[in-house]
Amino acid sequence: MTTRIITVERDVLADASASAEEFRQARTAAGTLVVNLVSSPGSGKTSLLAAMAQRWGDRWKVAVLTGDLATDRDARRLAPYVDVLQMTTGGACHLEIPLVAKAFARLPRRDLDFLFIENVGNLVCPASHDVGEHLRVVMLSVTEGDDKPGKYPKMFRRSRTLVLSKLDLLPYVPFSLEAAAEDARLVQPELDVLQVSAQSGVGVDAWCEYLERQRRQVLGRDA
Amino acid sequence: MRRRDSSDRSRRRARRIVSSLVSSQVSLPSMHEASLVRSLLSQVGELVREHQAEGVERIELEVGPLSGVEPDLLQSAFNQLRDEFQCGAASLDVRLVPLTAECPACGDRFELVEFVFRCPRGCASNVRVVQGEGCVLKRIALRMPEGPGESL
Numbered sequence: 001m002t003t004r005i006i007t008v009e010r011d012v013l014a015d016a017s018a019s020a021e022e023f024r025q026a027r028t029a030a031g032t033l034v035v036n037l038v039s040s041p042g043s044g045k046t047s048l049l050a051a052m053a054q055r056w057g058d059r060w061k062v063a064v065l066t067g068d069l070a071t072d073r074d075a076r077r078l079a080p081y082v083d084v085l086q087m088t089t090g091g092a093c094h095l096e097i098p099l100v101a102k103a104f105a106r107l108p109r110r111d112l113d114f115l116f117i118e119n120v121g122n123l124v125c126p127a128s129h130d131v132g133e134h135l136r137v138v139m140l141s142v143t144e145g146d147d148k149p150g151k152y153p154k155m156f157r158r159s160r161t162l163v164l165s166k167l168d169l170l171p172y173v174p175f176s177l178e179a180a181a182e183d184a185r186l187v188q189p190e191l192d193v194l195q196v197s198a199q200s201g202v203g204v205d206a207w208c209e210y211l212e213r214q215r216r217q218v219l220g221r222d223a
Numbered sequence: 224m225r226r227r228d229s230s231d232r233s234r235r236r237a238r239r240i241v242s243s244l245v246s247s248q249v250s251l252p253s254m255h256e257a258s259l260v261r262s263l264l265s266q267v268g269e270l271v272r273e274h275q276a277e278g279v280e281r282i283e284l285e286v287g288p289l290s291g292v293e294p295d296l297l298q299s300a301f302n303q304l305r306d307e308f309q310c311g312a313a314s315l316d317v318r319l320v321p322l323t324a325e326c327p328a329c330g331d332r333f334e335l336v337e338f339v340f341r342c343p344r345g346c347a348s349n350v351r352v353v354q355g356e357g358c359v360l361k362r363i364a365l366r367m368p369e370g371p372g373e374s375l
């Protein structure tokens with residue numbers, strides 16, 4: 001027997017990244033902005049999507065692929081407003097591109113303006129996985145603490161946008177919006193920071209406009 | 224309250240569709256490192272076929288502070304999964320590398336400490352990470368059949 005050493009120098013996720021890039025390019029061509037929404041559980045991803053969809057009404061064609069370990073609760077909350085497809089991950093802590101692509105193919109209509117991927121609530125594992133998005137948005141609710149960006153650097157590093165949520169609870173918790181934004185910008189200096197409360201509606205318009213602007217910039221489309 | 228809301232609205236807006244349960248292929252151990260190890264072992268399997276090797280002796284990986292993996296968990300996921308991918312005899316070497324970045328303005332290369340992504344000279348507002356962010360398959364040692372032209 002002999003041993004042969006092979007130099008590879010390839011990222012373990014290279015195949016997944018290539019699939020994600022292919023998915024992204026197909027959505028770009030179709031005029032769909034893909035948004036990957038990540039956060040810890042309970043920070044308000046579903047509430048923000050519901051508030052946004054109500055605000056938009058029939059203005060844009062929107063669908064949501066929502067990831068959940070075990071239930072279809074998020075999908076049921078969103079179903080009154082948008083096309084939504086539940087991806088039950090069977091205990092897996094994050095979404096990967098094959099599952100997202102499979103779910104997308106099962107949507108009733110795919111000529112969308114916006115596709116939201118509501119990731120599994122988790123600030124760790126989803127950070128490593130490109131699911132074919134144009135825009136990764138990380139949400140942080142004020143009840144979670146303003147020290148979280150530095151504790152989960154990879155997630156904040158790989159996001160383009162930070163949405164600080166549950167602003168209506170700010171009077172009751174020791175949370176500094178400035179400190180959170182500053183901490184997040186240490187790991188990602190180019191981060192855009194938005195503030196919302198899905199309950200009171202504060203910042204929901206700005207969130208909708210931000211997405212419309214991103215769509216124009218990323219896809220170069222107005223309609 | 225939430226459930227009552229959603230069922231009322233669901234009835235009102237029937238055109239929207241909720242399809243249930245697109246399940247992923249995840250089996251045990253359903254953690255992040257296991258899915259990385261699966262990707263790793265399937266890449267290694269392709270290399271084994273490509274080089275017509277008899278097996279794999281060693282796999283060398285490079286990870287860093289921002290790779291999103293825990294070396295111990297990676298190792299245990301590897302131990303659990305290697306048989307499934309015909310790599311039962313292989314060992315996994317995980318090498319830790321520092322998080323290294325390059326400043327686009329001054330071109331300096333430096334180690335990033337405490338995840339502050341700024342040039343220590345203060346010139347650029349953002350820096351490019353060149354090492355320590357991915358999970359890189361560096362080299363593998365393949366067991367080759369004896370034959371002409373196969374010696375190193």
